[in-house]
Amino acid sequence: MKQQSEPALAISQLSKTYEDGFQALKSVDLEVAPGDFFALLGPNGAGKSTTIGIICSLVRKTTGSIKVFGHDIDQDFSTAKQFVGVVPQEFNFNQFEKPIDILINQAGYYGIPSDVAYERAEKYLKQLALWDKRNTASRTLSGGMKRRLMIARALIHQPKLLVLDEPTAGVDIELRRSMWEFLKEINRQGTTIILTTHYLEEAESLCRNIAIIDHGQIVKNTSIRELLKQLNKETFVLDIREVLDSCPQVEGYPLSLVDEHSLEVVIDKSQSVNKLFTALTEKGIHVLSMRNKTNRLEELFFDLVEKNLQESNHE
Amino acid sequence: MNNRQKWISFSTIVRREIHRFLRIWPQTLVPPIITIVLYFVIFGRLIGSRIGEMSELPYIQFVAPGLIMMSVITNSYSNVVSSFYGSKFQRNIEELLVSPTPNWIILLGYVVGGMSRGLGVGAMVTLLSLYFADFSLHSLPITIGIVLMTSLMFSLAGLINAIFASSFDDISIIPTFVLTPLIYLGGVFYSIDMLGDFWGSVSLINPILYMVNAFRYGMVGITDINIAWSFIMVGLFSVVLFGVALRLLETGSRLRS
Numbered sequence: 001m002k003q004q005s006e007p008a009l010a011i012s013q014l015s016k017t018y019e020d021g022f023q024a025l026k027s028v029d030l031e032v033a034p035g036d037f038f039a040l041l042g043p044n045g046a047g048k049s050t051t052i053g054i055i056c057s058l059v060r061k062t063t064g065s066i067k068v069f070g071h072d073i074d075q076d077f078s079t080a081k082q083f084v085g086v087v088p089q090e091f092n093f094n095q096f097e098k099p100i101d102i103l104i105n106q107a108g109y110y111g112i113p114s115d116v117a118y119e120r121a122e123k124y125l126k127q128l129a130l131w132d133k134r135n136t137a138s139r140t141l142s143g144g145m146k147r148r149l150m151i152a153r154a155l156i157h158q159p160k161l162l163v164l165d166e167p168t169a170g171v172d173i174e175l176r177r178s179m180w181e182f183l184k185e186i187n188r189q190g191t192t193i194i195l196t197t198h199y200l201e202e203a204e205s206l207c208r209n210i211a212i213i214d215h216g217q218i219v220k221n222t223s224i225r226e227l228l229k230q231l232n233k234e235t236f237v238l239d240i241r242e243v244l245d246s247c248p249q250v251e252g253y254p255l256s257l258v259d260e261h262s263l264e265v266v267i268d269k270s271q272s273v274n275k276l277f278t279a280l281t282e283k284g285i286h287v288l289s290m291r292n293k294t295n296r297l298e299e300l301f302f303d304l305v306e307k308n309l310q311e312s313n314h315e
Numbered sequence: 316m317n318n319r320q321k322w323i324s325f326s327t328i329v330r331r332e333i334h335r336f337l338r339i340w341p342q343t344l345v346p347p348i349i350t351i352v353l354y355f356v357i358f359g360r361l362i363g364s365r366i367g368e369m370s371e372l373p374y375i376q377f378v379a380p381g382l383i384m385m386s387v388i389t390n391s392y393s394n395v396v397s398s399f400y401g402s403k404f405q406r407n408i409e410e411l412l413v414s415p416t417p418n419w420i421i422l423l424g425y426v427v428g429g430m431s432r433g434l435g436v437g438a439m440v441t442l443l444s445l446y447f448a449d450f451s452l453h454s455l456p457i458t459i460g461i462v463l464m465t466s467l468m469f470s471l472a473g474l475i476n477a478i479f480a481s482s483f484d485d486i487s488i489i490p491t492f493v494l495t496p497l498i499y500l501g502g503v504f505y506s507i508d509m510l511g512d513f514w515g516s517v518s519l520i521n522p523i524l525y526m527v528n529a530f531r532y533g534m535v536g537i538t539d540i541n542i543a544w545s546f547i548m549v550g551l552f553s554v555v556l557f558g559v560a561l562r563l564l565e566t567g568s569r570l571r572s
Contacts, residue, residue, distance in 0.1 A: 058409055060567055078316050078415040086413055092409045093410065094402070105410070106410055108327025109327060109414035110324070110415060112320075112323065
């Protein structure tokens with residue numbers, strides 16, 4: 001079976017130059033293994049949506065090739081498209097149609113008979129808590145419901161590769177968590193998932209592998225675990241019991257005062273946090289709690305993007 | 316996609332298109348009926364009775380086939396142009412573009428949807444016309460053949476208009492400034508014999524003249540032009556428009572960035 005031995009997605013030398021001359025992608029190479037939960041991160045305008053657009057054939061590539069489970073999207077487009085499900089960033093369904101009709105029609109475009117389509121629509125609408133809204137005009141759904149409707153629509157033909165372009169943008173934290181659980185479950189069942197997101201916490205908790213794209217180029221492509229190993233420094237915020245009028249000084253630990261009950265400290269990977277606690281205790285300062293100032297991945301992401309920007313400016 | 320899957324995809328598009336114009340029937344079905352009834356009352360009964368005969372027929376019998384054809388043309392065109400552009404505007408055309416449905420099936424699906432409305436409204440107008448005029452059908456094959464080909468041709472034209480349109484203004488420009496004048500000057504209300512040699516010859520470049528005359532011949536047995544030419548003209552136009560529409564879909568012009 002071709003699709004079992006082939007990568008879920010193989011992008012080779014992919015470039016895209018828009019009609020106005022803007023070069024969105026510059027010879028991108030990328031591979032995603034079958035069954036992976038993969039994050040594609042990058043700042044706005046980095047090329048994430050262009051890459052996704054080309055994978056699902058809404059954007060025409062300039063050069064390069066894309067294979068989905070070994071099927072070229074140009075030469076074997078019908079099979080390749082059967083394998084891909086896409087959840088775009090913007091709502092792109094008919095706002096005047098009912099959710100059940102949107103799903104049944106989408107199944108029809110993939111050649112799925114209506115009885116099978118109805119069964120699947122019921123399954124996914126129930127799993128995504130939309131079954132009660134199946135006969136409501138979709139324009140009346142909330143933003144979170146619309147996002148879930150697009151996920152159900154992308155799954156209706158049971159794709160092996162699901163591509164999600166910022167699926168939780170604008171979704172409240174409770175709903176976001178339930179969507180994470182749903183995505184983890186379908187990934188456990190064997191669906192390869194590629195996710196773009198601005199919530200780096202989302203990428204860290206869901207994905208195993210990651211690519212960071214910036215200015216149309218992949219600047220990092222590794223596992224989340226490997227990437228986090230590169231994090232040499234972390235910034236912590238310490239909540240203090242006492243009222244502080246000035247910032248205490250501890251040798252080797254650059255402390256700064258955030259407010260009268262909290263301190264900020266940058267700690268190198270080689271340093272001991274215990275030593276800092278001991279030194280503070282000796283000064284009569286008791287630490288009540290400690291937390292990361294930002295998400296760990298976020299710090300690395302900014303480092304990489306900043307480094308890439310400096311290199312671009314230097315060139 | 317195998318043939319069964321292609322058929323499911325095609326029938327899904329057609330069913331969705333028919334469902335769309337039936338769902339908004341006060342916008343899609345009622346206005347053309349009211350318009351045509353007004354034409355029958357004003358041009359047929361009120362003014363028509365004073366005009367007398369045209370091409371040896373009572374005026375209302377002369378004008379009725381043209382009015383039926385006018386409703387088929389405008390409804391076939393406007394259904395496809397508004398539905399396809401609406402899908403582009405809301406971006407739900409992407410549902411089809413990301414699917415494995417071949418472009419020729421997308422094209423046929425929209426065209427058959429447009430023909431369904433055009434022919435449906437045409438059938439209703441024909442039934443209404445029986446209240447105003449008496450007909451003895453001259454040739455059923457010619458009547459059916461020309462009305463099917465005309466509906467096909469204008470559905471294709473509507474799709475091309477929708478692909479090029481980038482605003483709602485763009486989908487009303489062609490119907491207002493091209494289609495309506497061509498229909499009014501296409502022999503719906505008069506015989507081109509009345510125009511004299513020069514303007515009669517100029518009228519021959521209007522494709523709607525051929526459709527209206529062929530349809531009139533099928534219904535009442537009179538025509539200003541050669542029927543074979545009518546079929547050849549409409550057939551040629553349809554083939555060219557089909558080729559252009561398919562090419563636009565294949566290249567993704569104005570649909571894929």
